[in-house]
Amino acid sequence: MTGRARQLIAVAGLIAVPAGAVLVAVGFGYESRVVLLVGAVAVVLGCVVGLFSTKVPPLLGRELAAYFQSPIAYVTATVFLVLAGVFFFSSLERYSMLSEKGQAVPGEVMGGMLWPVMVTMIFICPLITMRLLSEEVRSGTIEVLMTAPVTDFEVIISKFLAGLVFYAYLLGMTLIHVLVVWRVGNPDYGPIITMYLGLLLLGAMFLSVGLFVSAFTRNQIVASVVTFVLLMILFMIDGASGYVGGAVKDVCGFVSLYRQSDTFYKGMVDSRHVVYSLSFTGAMLFLTVRAVESRKWR
Amino acid sequence: MEQESASRRSFSQTLGIFMSGAGFYALIAGLVIFMVQQSWSDLGVSLCLILGAAMLITGALLNGRIASAFAVPVGLMCIVLPHIHAKMKFVSLEGLVVTLTGLVLLAQGVAVQWRKVSAGLVSRRWVKGAFTGIDVALVLYLLVMTNLISAQYHGRMDLTGAHMFEISSKTREVLKGLEGDVRIVSLLFEDDLAVEPRQASAYGHVAELLKEYVLYGGGRVQVQDISPTDTAAITELTKDLKQPPKAHTLIVIYGTGEGVRERHIRAGELIEYAGGQAMKHAGVGPINLKAEEMITSGIIEVIEGGKREVYFTTGHGELDPGLAGEQGISRVVVDLRRDNYSVRKLNLAMKERIPPDCATLVIAGPRTKFSQLEIDLISEYLDGRKGKLLVMLDPVLKGREASGLEPLLESWGIRVRTDAMVAGPQFDILGRFKNTYYPIDFRATEYPAARAGNPIVSPLKNQMTKFSIACPVQRLASDDAKATLATLVSTNKEGWGETNPQGTRWRLDENDVQGPVPLVVAAKQKDPSRQSDYEGARIVVFGDSDVIMNRFAGVANETLFVNSVNWLTEQEGKLGILPKTMKVGTISYSDAQRVIIFYLTVIGVPGIALVAGCIVYFIRRS
Numbered sequence: 001m002t003g004r005a006r007q008l009i010a011v012a013g014l015i016a017v018p019a020g021a022v023l024v025a026v027g028f029g030y031e032s033r034v035v036l037l038v039g040a041v042a043v044v045l046g047c048v049v050g051l052f053s054t055k056v057p058p059l060l061g062r063e064l065a066a067y068f069q070s071p072i073a074y075v076t077a078t079v080f081l082v083l084a085g086v087f088f089f090s091s092l093e094r095y096s097m098l099s100e101k102g103q104a105v106p107g108e109v110m111g112g113m114l115w116p117v118m119v120t121m122i123f124i125c126p127l128i129t130m131r132l133l134s135e136e137v138r139s140g141t142i143e144v145l146m147t148a149p150v151t152d153f154e155v156i157i158s159k160f161l162a163g164l165v166f167y168a169y170l171l172g173m174t175l176i177h178v179l180v181v182w183r184v185g186n187p188d189y190g191p192i193i194t195m196y197l198g199l200l201l202l203g204a205m206f207l208s209v210g211l212f213v214s215a216f217t218r219n220q221i222v223a224s225v226v227t228f229v230l231l232m233i234l235f236m237i238d239g240a241s242g243y244v245g246g247a248v249k250d251v252c253g254f255v256s257l258y259r260q261s262d263t264f265y266k267g268m269v270d271s272r273h274v275v276y277s278l279s280f281t282g283a284m285l286f287l288t289v290r291a292v293e294s295r296k297w298r
Numbered sequence: 299m300e301q302e303s304a305s306r307r308s309f310s311q312t313l314g315i316f317m318s319g320a321g322f323y324a325l326i327a328g329l330v331i332f333m334v335q336q337s338w339s340d341l342g343v344s345l346c347l348i349l350g351a352a353m354l355i356t357g358a359l360l361n362g363r364i365a366s367a368f369a370v371p372v373g374l375m376c377i378v379l380p381h382i383h384a385k386m387k388f389v390s391l392e393g394l395v396v397t398l399t400g401l402v403l404l405a406q407g408v409a410v411q412w413r414k415v416s417a418g419l420v421s422r423r424w425v426k427g428a429f430t431g432i433d434v435a436l437v438l439y440l441l442v443m444t445n446l447i448s449a450q451y452h453g454r455m456d457l458t459g460a461h462m463f464e465i466s467s468k469t470r471e472v473l474k475g476l477e478g479d480v481r482i483v484s485l486l487f488e489d490d491l492a493v494e495p496r497q498a499s500a501y502g503h504v505a506e507l508l509k510e511y512v513l514y515g516g517g518r519v520q521v522q523d524i525s526p527t528d529t530a531a532i533t534e535l536t537k538d539l540k541q542p543p544k545a546h547t548l549i550v551i552y553g554t555g556e557g558v559r560e561r562h563i564r565a566g567e568l569i570e571y572a573g574g575q576a577m578k579h580a581g582v583g584p585i586n587l588k589a590e591e592m593i594t595s596g597i598i599e600v601i602e603g604g605k606r607e608v609y610f611t612t613g614h615g616e617l618d619p620g621l622a623g624e625q626g627i628s629r630v631v632v633d634l635r636r637d638n639y640s641v642r643k644l645n646l647a648m649k650e651r652i653p654p655d656c657a658t659l660v661i662a663g664p665r666t667k668f669s670q671l672e673i674d675l676i677s678e679y680l681d682g683r684k685g686k687l688l689v690m691l692d693p694v695l696k697g698r699e700a701s702g703l704e705p706l707l708e709s710w711g712i713r714v715r716t717d718a719m720v721a722g723p724q725f726d727i728l729g730r731f732k733n734t735y736y737p738i739d740f741r742a743t744e745y746p747a748a749r750a751g752n753p754i755v756s757p758l759k760n761q762m763t764k765f766s767i768a769c770p771v772q773r774l775a776s777d778d779a780k781a782t783l784a785t786l787v788s789t790n791k792e793g794w795g796e797t798n799p800q801g802t803r804w805r806l807d808e809n810d811v812q813g814p815v816p817l818v819v820a821a822k823q824k825d826p827s828r829q830s831d832y833e834g835a836r837i838v839v840f841g842d843s844d845v846i847m848n849r850f851a852g853v854a855n856e857t858l859f860v861n862s863v864n865w866l867t868e869q870e871g872k873l874g875i876l877p878k879t880m881k882v883g884t885i886s887y888s889d890a891q892r893v894i895i896f897y898l899t900v901i902g903v904p905g906i907a908l909v910a911g912c913i914v915y916f917i918r919r920s
Contacts, residue, residue: 028453028455029453031453031455033455036455068914069914069918071911071914071915073911074907074908074910074911074912074914074915075911077904077907077911078904078907078908078911079904081903081904081907082900082904084899084903085899085900085901085903085904086900088899089895089896089899089900092885092895095883095885096885096886096887098883099882099883099884099885099886104882104883104884104885105499105883108499108883109883109885173903173906173907176898176899176903177899180895180898180899181885184885184886184887184891184895185883185884185885185886186883186884186885187883188458188459188460188883189459190456190457190458190459191457191458193457194457254445254449263506266458266463266502266503266506267456267457267458267462267463268454268455268456268457268458268463268506269454269455269457270452270453270454270455271448271452271453271454272445272448272449272452275444275445275448275452276445276448279440279441279444279445279448280441283437283438283440283441286437287434287437290430290433290434293430294426294427294430297423297426297427
């Protein structure tokens with residue numbers, strides 16, 4: 001790609017992202033779903049297009065290849081999908097029993113599965129991210145990467161996106177379960193959509209934490225365990241709000257991923273939660289870039 | 299040549315110094331004016347700030363080093379100001395804009411000066427470390443600020459099929475008009491094992507709904523969840539209230555101390571089994587969520603304080619407001635009480651006049667004739683006191699006689715054809731008696747006045763009302779009528795009014811009333827002097843009294859009735875919050891399908907991942 005084309009693409013991305021963000025805000029303010037959707041698509045497309053002006057695509061390809069060539073990915077996927085399948089089947093059985101009694105709530109048909117899936121992701125995400133940077137540090141390839149003509153930002157973004165693609169692949173496999181539900185029942189699709197959206201946002205947060213931790217250690221086990229503990233704290237901090245009062249309680253409630261997931265679970269999209277996930281993920285990625293960069297002068 | 303460019307450079311640098319200085323002073327002036335005026339809308343403030351920023355930027359472009367020297371103090375000031383100044387809230391859009399400007403200025407200033415610092419004195423490692431530290435602190439600061447702002451200016455979007463969590467525009471109006479603080483205490487426990495799953499889910503819905511009240515309450519609505527184990531909080535709450543709090547209730551509180559007004563809403567009032575009592579005992583069927591209606595009317599009640607009187611006439615075999623059971627009307631009476639009405643009985647024969655506090659007079663299905671004295675009382679109430687009347691008449695069949703109210707209603711332009719009975723092909727159930735077919739229950743989904751935005755029936759769009767043994771209510775067309783009329787409910791085109799209901803065969807003939815047959819008609823007195831906000835008499839006439847019986851639970855009959863009473867008493871603002879139905883989820887699969895689902899989800903899907911993994915593994919090995 002020529003430099004000129006690169007620049008043009010970058011400019012297009014730079015225009016699309018804020019324009020899309022404005023549309024999202026307007027759509028939310030005026031409760032117009034069409035505007036909101038168009039805005040969201042513009043932001044995502046702008047980001048994707050913008051990334052094409054950088055060296056992220058080839059790096060992302062390299063990372064993804066590394067993922068899908070390693071047996072760990074398939075072991076992780078198998079374990080996850082068996083768990084998800086068991087959750088789904090038992091939740092479906094319970095739901096069908098309630099349905100016979102006339103007590104089933106249409107929105108909760110997938111909730112019985114996706115809720116435990118979310119908890120499972122607290123265990124799975126550290127496995128996805130543990131090797132991302134630690135592996136490079138341990139094998140010494142990080143030096144090659146750091147001296148290559150790519151910026152630290154591009155390296156981190158492509159590693160994060162690779163993790164996100166793998167995460168989305170795991171989540172995407174569970175869409176088969178939605179097909180099953182569609183075939184045998186009359187679900188309320190709103191909560192299903194918001195639950196998947198919530199899981200994606202949550203996954204992005206989990207992965208960014210994992211990536212950040214992975215930048216500090218060359219030991220993969222340490223990286224995954226520390227990540228797991230941090231995610232657990234983030235998830236469960238709501239429980240602490242029972243023992244404290246005032247502002248601390250509010251902050252705990254806001255930060256808690258449990259509280260946040262609950263809203264998505266019920267079929268709502270709250271702008272606070274979307275902003276929280278995205279800003280948190282962005283800040284984590286930034287800190288990761290700084291952490292990696294610090295290797296150069298420490 | 300070189301000299302020329304050098305002099306041009308020195309000129310631009312001098313200009314840069316000038317511009318930066320002017321910009322700096324303009325910014326300071328803007329901030330000072332703001333401190334004095336305490337308002338951002340002031341023209342001087344915005345002019346100073348915009349001009350100042352523009353000049354500083356131009357100055358920076360012309361002479362980076364000098365501008366950066368100015369930028370550092372301005373930046374610092376901008377960062378500190380929003381956090382110490384009382385008028386400008388710490389968390390606000392303006393605060394963020396000023397802070398961000400400050401950050402940009404500071405960063406720019408520091409970046410330009412940085413080369414000097416790094417050149418000598420301090421080791422590169424320390425400088426890098428310090429800057430990374432500042433960087434990280436800034437990003438964390440931005441993270442916190444972004445989320446504080448988003449917590450203040452947030453919105454929600456409801457993607458559930460029935461829009462379970464969206465509050466209606468009516469409630470928003472009520473919340474917008476709040477002048478005092480309203481506190482809502484929830485003693486509903488979502489995780490309570492004693493309640494069945496859908497009821498627990500309904501509690502969860504109520505909790506989400508309450509968030510919406512806070513969102514639109516503009517800081518006037520506080521919601522507090524109290525758990526049953528939290529004895530300290532419950533003791534505290536008991537002190538604030540006149541009535542002791544109970545578990546499974548929602549309490550709307552207004553005012554404090556002696557003047558406290560409270561409304562306790564029981565969990566049973568928030569939800570309702572759409573299938574009626576039988577369904578409730580079985581714990582099945584769809585649930586109607588009436589939480590919004592209850593909470594909003596609770597808020598209105600605690601704010602208004604007083605109650606309004608609705609009188610039901612007695613003495614002519616009318617429906618008794620105290621009667622429960624399938625044939626009773628206790629449900630609409632409860633509905634009226636929830637809307638802050640008090641329901642009373644009135645025997646007109648014993649009175650010299652209709653009580654002065656009468657907000658609406660209801661005559662529900664009289665079976666015997668009203669005396670002339672009583673009719674005169676009603677007539678005087680309507681004409682002399684601009685009264686509000688709701689009449690429900692039935693076809694005159696065996697065991698009934700004409701009410702005698704017909705001439706009075708005709709004087710208002712409404713003719714009730716009690717000699718006819720509504721018939722048509724849309725009837726669900728036909729009763730059979732001595733070879734005569736009676737249409738028992740039939741649906742009415744035509745609301746002609748809804749198109750014109752009539753407040754009684756507009757909220758009923760796509761809802762069904764059910765009538766039973768009804769008579770047509772015709773509008774008499776005349777130009778000099780004293781009231782404007784609106785047909786609220788009618789049958790569809792196929793319906794007709796059978797004038798020979800006792801006959802053995804029902805057929806539309808020339809004597810019959812042609813369809814669509816109007817069933818409910820509203821009349822509003824015309825203003826003789828054509829003033830805009832004229833408050834005249836109002837009448838609503840139903841061609842059927844059975845509609846408000848308890849057996850019609852689950853259709854929109856109650857809403858139709860309560861909306862009518864609200865319209866009669868000019869309570870239009872309170873209208874139309876319909877309960878939301880939590881549908882029953884259905885799912886069904888055969889045993890064979892169950893096996894397929896099991897193998898597909900628990901073994902098949904993971905199997906694909908496993909096989910793919912094996913293939914990759916062997917390819918890599920070979």
